[in-house]
Amino acid sequence: MVNPKPDLGGATSRGVVLDLIRTRGPISRVQLATATGFTQATISNVVRQLTTEGLVVESGEKKYTGGKPRVMLTLNPRSRYALGIQLGADSTTYVVIDVRGDVVGRVREHGLRDALPGDVVPLLADRAADLLETLAIPRSVVVGVGVAAPGPLDLDGGSIVGAPTMDAWRGFPVRDAVQEALGLPTVLDNDATCAAVGEFWGGSTAESLAHCTVYMGAGIGAGIVVGGSVYRGASSNTGEIGQLRTRTPTGAVGTIEDVAAPRAVAAAARAAIQAGRATSIRLKPGDDPFDAFSSVAVAAAHGDGLARELIAESAEYLADAVLALADILDVDSVVLAGPSFAVAGPLYLLAIQHRLATEFSARQQHPVQAALSQHVVDAAAVGAATLVLQRELAPRSFAIGRFAVE
Incomplete structure (x- = not known):
C-alpha cells in the first residue's frame, strides 16, 4: 500500500x-x-x-x-562530502561525512575554554584542511562546512550570542570567519539542533512524529524535530532545557545546568572528597571541570558508590527536564547525544527511560522511545555537516513525509 x-x-x-x-x-x-x-x-x-x-x-x-x-x-556515497566542526568548552571535534551521512574521518581535541576566537579560527582552518588532506579528499567535492556551537545564537548574523561556557566568543562572527579561513560555504547552528538533524538524516529517527535530541556537552540543550521539520521558534533558540529553573539540594533556586551539567557534578565530587567520602575517584587540584566529570563518569561505570550517586543525581535532574519537554511536545522519541554521555550515557539513559515509562502524561496513548545517539560524542559535528549537505543538495525543510514504497 x-x-x-x-x-x-x-x-x-x-x-x-x-x-x-x-x-x-x-x-x-x-x-x-x-x-x-x-x-x-x-x-x-x-x-x-x-x-x-x-x-x-x-x-x-x-x-x-x-x-x-x-x-x-x-x-553514490562518495560523490560529495561535507565537513562538520563542533565547537565547545569541553571539546572541539572535526568530522568529514559522505552523502549518506557516514563518517569517513574525525579528529577530536581539547575544548576552547577561554581561548580567544581570533586565535582559534586559524587553527580550526588548519586542522580541517589537514583532515581533508589526510583523507585525500579534494576541495572540489566538499560542499561546505557546518559549525555547531552552544546557544543562544544569532543565526542571521552567524554569531554566538552568549553561551555561558564560551563567554569570549560572545558576538564574534564565527560563521563568516570560518568561511573566510577555509574558503568553503559555511553554516552555523546550535549544537543540539545539529545533533537532532544528524539523527534524522541518518535515519534513526526518520519515522518519529515528534522527536528531541538532548545534548550535553559543557551545557545542556535539546534539538526538536516535529513532523520531520526542525522546530526553531521565534529566533532559532529553542530547547534550552539547561536553563529551566529548579530547586538545588540546598533549597536555592537554580537551573538544570547548575545541578546536572558536568561542572556541577565535578564540583559535587570535589566537595564530597573533601568531606572524607570513600571513593576511587581521583581528582587533581588543577583538573579542568570537564576532565573531572570524565573521571567521575569512569568511576561510575566501574561501580564506584559515590560516583554512581553523583551521576544518578545529575540524571534525575536531567530526567525532570526531559519529562517536562516530552509532556509539552508529546514526543515519541528521545535521543541522548554529546561528549558528556560518552562514558556514563547508559546510566543517564536508564534514568530517563524509567521516568518516561512511568510518568510521561500520554504514556497510555503511546510510548516514548529513548536511546543513545549512534554518534554520541560526535553527534553535533555530524549534524552540522549534515546541514550543509541538506542545504546544498536537497534544499528544503526536513520533512520528507512518510514515503511508503511498494
Whole structure:
C-alpha cells in the first residue's frame, strides 16, 4: 500500500527525489513516481540530472515484477562530502561525512575554554584542511562546512550570542570567519539542533512524529524535530532545557545546568572528597571541570558508590527536564547525544527511560522511545555537516513525509 502524496514543504523535485533515493534506495523510477506523485517525465529528468552530477548511480540490482525488470537506483556515497566542526568548552571535534551521512574521518581535541576566537579560527582552518588532506579528499567535492556551537545564537548574523561556557566568543562572527579561513560555504547552528538533524538524516529517527535530541556537552540543550521539520521558534533558540529553573539540594533556586551539567557534578565530587567520602575517584587540584566529570563518569561505570550517586543525581535532574519537554511536545522519541554521555550515557539513559515509562502524561496513548545517539560524542559535528549537505543538495525543510514504497 502507498501512502498519500506527502506534503513536500516547498522542496524542489530534485531534493525530494534525492532524499527518497538516499533513504529508500535501491529504488526504481516507477517507485519514485508512485511515492512522490511526480510524473514519469519529471522523475526521468531529475534522475538524469542526478546521475550526470554523479550523485546517483544504477545499482546493478534489478527488480522483477512480471514484466520488464526495473533498474534500481542508489546513492553514490562518495560523490560529495561535507565537513562538520563542533565547537565547545569541553571539546572541539572535526568530522568529514559522505552523502549518506557516514563518517569517513574525525579528529577530536581539547575544548576552547577561554581561548580567544581570533586565535582559534586559524587553527580550526588548519586542522580541517589537514583532515581533508589526510583523507585525500579534494576541495572540489566538499560542499561546505557546518559549525555547531552552544546557544543562544544569532543565526542571521552567524554569531554566538552568549553561551555561558564560551563567554569570549560572545558576538564574534564565527560563521563568516570560518568561511573566510577555509574558503568553503559555511553554516552555523546550535549544537543540539545539529545533533537532532544528524539523527534524522541518518535515519534513526526518520519515522518519529515528534522527536528531541538532548545534548550535553559543557551545557545542556535539546534539538526538536516535529513532523520531520526542525522546530526553531521565534529566533532559532529553542530547547534550552539547561536553563529551566529548579530547586538545588540546598533549597536555592537554580537551573538544570547548575545541578546536572558536568561542572556541577565535578564540583559535587570535589566537595564530597573533601568531606572524607570513600571513593576511587581521583581528582587533581588543577583538573579542568570537564576532565573531572570524565573521571567521575569512569568511576561510575566501574561501580564506584559515590560516583554512581553523583551521576544518578545529575540524571534525575536531567530526567525532570526531559519529562517536562516530552509532556509539552508529546514526543515519541528521545535521543541522548554529546561528549558528556560518552562514558556514563547508559546510566543517564536508564534514568530517563524509567521516568518516561512511568510518568510521561500520554504514556497510555503511546510510548516514548529513548536511546543513545549512534554518534554520541560526535553527534553535533555530524549534524552540522549534515546541514550543509541538506542545504546544498536537497534544499528544503526536513520533512520528507512518510514515503511508503511498494
